[in-house]
Amino acid sequence: MARRFSVQRQTGFATIAIICFFALYLPIVVLVFYAFNSADSLSSFQGLSLRWFARAFENRQVIDASIRSLQIAGVAATAATIAATMAAIATTRTEPYRGLTLKYAFINQPLMVPEIVTAVALLIFFARIKIWTGYNGLGYLIAAHTAFCVPFAYLPIRARLENMDSTLEKAAADLYATPWNAFRYVTLPLLWPGILAGFMLAFVISLDDVVITEFVKSAGQDTLPTYMLGQIRRTITPEMNAISALFLLLSICVVIVFFVVNRKRV
Amino acid sequence: MAESNAVEIRDVVKVFGFGEFAFSAVDHASIAIRKNEFFTLLGPSGCGKTTLLRLIAGFEFPTSGEIILNGEDIGTMPPFKRPINTVFQSYALFPHMTVAENIGFGLTMLGRPKQEVRDRVAAMLKLVRMENLAGRRTSQISGGQQQRVALARALAPQPKVLLLDEPLSALDYKLRKDMQIELKRLQGETGITFIFVTHDQEEALTMSDRIAVMSAGKILQVDSPRAIYDAPADRFVADFIGETNFLSGRIGSVTDGIAHVDTAMAGRISATLPRDFVAEGDVTVVLRPEHAALCDADDPAACQTTGTLENIVYFGTDTHYHVRLGDGETQFMLREQNKPLQRQRFSVGDRVGILFEPNAARVLRN
Ligand SMILES: Nc1ncnc2c1ncn2[C@@H]1O[C@H](COP(=O)(O)OP(=O)(O)OP(=O)(O)O)[C@@H](O)[C@H]1O
Numbered sequence: 001m002a003r004r005f006s007v008q009r010q011t012g013f014a015t016i017a018i019i020c021f022f023a024l025y026l027p028i029v030v031l032v033f034y035a036f037n038s039a040d041s042l043s044s045f046q047g048l049s050l051r052w053f054a055r056a057f058e059n060r061q062v063i064d065a066s067i068r069s070l071q072i073a074g075v076a077a078t079a080a081t082i083a084a085t086m087a088a089i090a091t092t093r094t095e096p097y098r099g100l101t102l103k104y105a106f107i108n109q110p111l112m113v114p115e116i117v118t119a120v121a122l123l124i125f126f127a128r129i130k131i132w133t134g135y136n137g138l139g140y141l142i143a144a145h146t147a148f149c150v151p152f153a154y155l156p157i158r159a160r161l162e163n164m165d166s167t168l169e170k171a172a173a174d175l176y177a178t179p180w181n182a183f184r185y186v187t188l189p190l191l192w193p194g195i196l197a198g199f200m201l202a203f204v205i206s207l208d209d210v211v212i213t214e215f216v217k218s219a220g221q222d223t224l225p226t227y228m229l230g231q232i233r234r235t236i237t238p239e240m241n242a243i244s245a246l247f248l249l250l251s252i253c254v255v256i257v258f259f260v261v262n263r264k265r266v
Numbered sequence: 267m268a269e270s271n272a273v274e275i276r277d278v279v280k281v282f283g284f285g286e287f288a289f290s291a292v293d294h295a296s297i298a299i300r301k302n303e304f305f306t307l308l309g310p311s312g313c314g315k316t317t318l319l320r321l322i323a324g325f326e327f328p329t330s331g332e333i334i335l336n337g338e339d340i341g342t343m344p345p346f347k348r349p350i351n352t353v354f355q356s357y358a359l360f361p362h363m364t365v366a367e368n369i370g371f372g373l374t375m376l377g378r379p380k381q382e383v384r385d386r387v388a389a390m391l392k393l394v395r396m397e398n399l400a401g402r403r404t405s406q407i408s409g410g411q412q413q414r415v416a417l418a419r420a421l422a423p424q425p426k427v428l429l430l431d432e433p434l435s436a437l438d439y440k441l442r443k444d445m446q447i448e449l450k451r452l453q454g455e456t457g458i459t460f461i462f463v464t465h466d467q468e469e470a471l472t473m474s475d476r477i478a479v480m481s482a483g484k485i486l487q488v489d490s491p492r493a494i495y496d497a498p499a500d501r502f503v504a505d506f507i508g509e510t511n512f513l514s515g516r517i518g519s520v521t522d523g524i525a526h527v528d529t530a531m532a533g534r535i536s537a538t539l540p541r542d543f544v545a546e547g548d549v550t551v552v553l554r555p556e557h558a559a560l561c562d563a564d565d566p567a568a569c570q571t572t573g574t575l576e577n578i579v580y581f582g583t584d585t586h587y588h589v590r591l592g593d594g595e596t597q598f599m600l601r602e603q604n605k606p607l608q609r610q611r612f613s614v615g616d617r618v619g620i621l622f623e624p625n626a627a628r629v630l631r632n
């Protein structure tokens with residue numbers, strides 16, 4: 001009897017898998033571990049303590065940067081998700097036509113154009129606007145984040161729409177639902193998990209961004225990642241580890257919330 | 267007389283594609299569907315049944331022609347404004363709603379008061395005998411039950427016309443038979459006009475008040491099941507519905523509405539000439555297998571033609587005989603009902619005669 005081919009049974013498969021997992025997770029485990037270091041530097045481990053977490057929570061700059069990050073991510077992810085939902089509906093609920101592929105490419109452009117190019121372009125573009133308007137607030141960062149978050153929100157929403165039976169919307173229209181009501185009572189409830197996934201992804205991507213933020217931000221507009229980058233250039237203390245560990249915790253929470261909310265739905 | 271029609275389709279054309287790819291899925295179709303009628307669209311796959319139904323529902327708009335409802339052309343009206351509901355082949359039940367919410371959806375969208383919606387949902391659940399499943403999710407009920415919910419949902423807003431696109435094709439044989447009876451009962455009890463699509467001719471014959479036979483986008487014949495079966499308007503209809511023998515030839519003479527047709531395969535045979543038929547040129551005589559019988563070949567006065575018995579197939583209720591006709595090419599089919607303790611009169615290889623009444627055979631234009 002011939003055994004079915006299984007990649008899991010190939011020699012060396014397990015070894016490679018284990019090496020990959022180590023390469024991915026060992027540095028993170030070490031980072032989190034050293035966050036609990038009671039020593040003043042990362043060079044030696046002198047016992048467990050929460051002092052660096054306490055330090056991080058007392059650091060005004062860390063608090064400010066964190067709040068700013070969450071504000072930007074919250075607003076940008078929301079705006080990007082709304083735009084992405086509309087784009088996804090417009091590009092899937094239509095007969096295919098010439099130019100549709102171009103539109104996909106256009107929407108997904110931020111995934112393809114190198115981030116640094118966008119960053120430089122935005123720097124120059126916003127510099128002009130800053131001079132004209134005199135406005136220096138968070139709006140620029142929010143606008144930039146919204147723009148590059150759109151494709152991340154778009155992909156899961158579109159995937160969900162493509163898997164959704166479009167006769168359901170026809171059935172709604174057949175049962176006297178106006179286009180808005182059909183969207184409100186049929187499309188939206190069924191699309192919700194996709195929208196949520198898109199929002200979460202956009203949120204995390206925005207939270208994590210360094211390159212574009214670094215170029216676009218005005219003085220005193222550090223987000224958590226750009227603040228950390230600035231600190232690491234000077235001295236590395238376990239405080240950075242503590243902040244990173246907290247950041248990681250936040251990401252894990254976002255993912256868990258997503259799974260919990262998603263499992264309750266069809 | 268327009269008042270007695272539920273929907274009237276006037277010279278409707280639906281073209282898909284452009285330029286050299288343009289193609290008419292519905293081709294100058296005209297039908298008047300009466301109020302309170304069980305009307306069936308019957309035809310082979312791809313003949314445009316679904317397209318015609320979608321035109322009536324409003325999911326497609328006609329390229330030309332009119333769709334009249336209540337004396338008004340609704341051809342370009344969007345589906346949510348038409349008092350017409352559809353039972354989809356895939357049921358298309360809303361998976362995020364309960365059975366009751368699904369059934370109440372149409373009335374809720376029409377802005378009816380909550381109490382009225384509740385009462386009507388309860389009445390519909392009773393009508394389709396699903397009272398105890400009101401709170402279930404649609405994913406938690408069987409295929410047959412989903413079918414009933416789809417029906418109840420479409421009937422709840424009391425539409426003028428109900429459209430059903432092969433609603434039974436996903437069900438197994440037994441359930442299908444039950445649902446056929448159920449559908450007839452629902453149509454009778456609600457008094458709503460049903461337009462039913464199928465490519466199953468038996469289903470069409472047993473259920474319909476009238477049938478429209480379609481082919482390649484055209485309506486070939488609209489008639490009662492009996493008329494469609496007994497008096498097909500053309501060769502296609504005769505061939506599509508039931509089994510038929512075709513004998514082609516030329517009309518020799520006509521006496522009292524009976525044509526005497528000279529054929530190469532069966533000699534001179536007599537058949538009914540339909541009214542207002544111009545009796546000239548090449549024609550085809552069509553004859554149902556059960557309308558012919560075997561007879562003694564040596565008695566030419568009693569038989570219309572003769573041949574060689576090639577095959578006998580026993581079917582329990584009846585027996586099929588295949589007879590090779592005089593030209594050696596054409597096979598003629600006969601079906602005789604079995605009677606108790608009947609002895610086999612003929613065996614394979616015998617020379618046999620074929621007997622039929624001239625009014626059972628019909629002359630059709632080629
Ligand atoms: N949206 C469309 N674009 C192009 N051609 C179409 C479209 N819809 C249907 N057609 C074509 O129109 C013809 C009729 O299709 P239709 O679905 O009405 O057939 P049908 O009679 O319902 O067949 P079946 O019994 O297989 O369901 C087919 O040849 C089909 O390919």
Ligand SMILES: [Mg+2]
Pocket residue numbers: 315316317431
């Ligand atoms: Mg069809």
